[in-house]
Amino acid sequence: MADHTKMKLGRKAIKTDTRTLALGNYLTPALPPPPIAADWTKNVASWGMMLNDSLGDCTIAGLGHAVQVWTANTSGIVTVPDATIESYYEQWDGYVAGNPETDHGGVELDVLTRWQKSSFDGHGLLAFADTRPANLVEIKQSIALFGGVYIGLSLPLTAQTQDVWDVVKNGGANARPGSWGGHCVFVPKYDANGFTCITWGQPKTMTLAFWKKYCDEAHTLLGQDWLAAKGAPSGFDQAQLQANLAGIN
Numbered sequence: 001m002a003d004h005t006k007m008k009l010g011r012k013a014i015k016t017d018t019r020t021l022a023l024g025n026y027l028t029p030a031l032p033p034p035p036i037a038a039d040w041t042k043n044v045a046s047w048g049m050m051l052n053d054s055l056g057d058c059t060i061a062g063l064g065h066a067v068q069v070w071t072a073n074t075s076g077i078v079t080v081p082d083a084t085i086e087s088y089y090e091q092w093d094g095y096v097a098g099n100p101e102t103d104h105g106g107v108e109l110d111v112l113t114r115w116q117k118s119s120f121d122g123h124g125l126l127a128f129a130d131t132r133p134a135n136l137v138e139i140k141q142s143i144a145l146f147g148g149v150y151i152g153l154s155l156p157l158t159a160q161t162q163d164v165w166d167v168v169k170n171g172g173a174n175a176r177p178g179s180w181g182g183h184c185v186f187v188p189k190y191d192a193n194g195f196t197c198i199t200w201g202q203p204k205t206m207t208l209a210f211w212k213k214y215c216d217e218a219h220t221l222l223g224q225d226w227l228a229a230k231g232a233p234s235g236f237d238q239a240q241l242q243a244n245l246a247g248i249n
Helices: 058-072 082-093 108-117 136-146 157-161 208-214 224-230 238-248
Strands: 125-130 149-155 181-191 194-199 202-207 215-223
Touching (some): 058 108, 058 181, 058 194, 058 215, 058 224, 108 125, 108 149, 108 215, 125 224, 125 238, 136 215, 149 208, 194 208, 202 208, 208 215
Antiparallel strands (some): 149 215, 194 202
16 A cells, blocks of 8 residues: 655645636647557656655656656656756745745746746746646647646545545545645556556556546646657647747747
């Protein structure tokens, strides 16, 4: 049985911005349905904790795992060092090294906005676009086309000891969304039964029921590592997205 009781979380309350692009606006009728399954984890042998066992830096750890997925499936895996992860936790989430009173986690939207405007250890983010967590077709398109999706979960206490995250019937208060806290993860894999995220240095599978109940935030990341190697997917209007993005900036 899993024991995540000593692990850290770190996603703060969801923040929205009316200017945020919506993924569905750039998926054209030429785009075929998502495949039954997609898995971008196979080329990664070791993920790394990325300090999320000692710090509530999941919003930054999720970026590190995205970079691992993109580079492992394009040019050769790059793992961002822990010291660099901590540095970005300081820059983008306000953590002060050695001061636990400042270890408050981060806001996904703020982290992605900062990444898109600068870089993350030399890895660029062309843009990000949101989709509703309940729209599983768009979620699967995000994973299949762009290597994964960066999400937020309102985790229940029941998730602390589950090998596979699933909804616990009659779980009472311990099964309530957010009873443990908010968590950010990168999801590079799905199949007919559910999704697999990367957290605390390991792949973690969640059932469809778990996703539907506890996933409440989802962002598609257009990483430059990925797009430079693979190009814009057929059926995705990247030119229009970039035009809209220029209008925002």
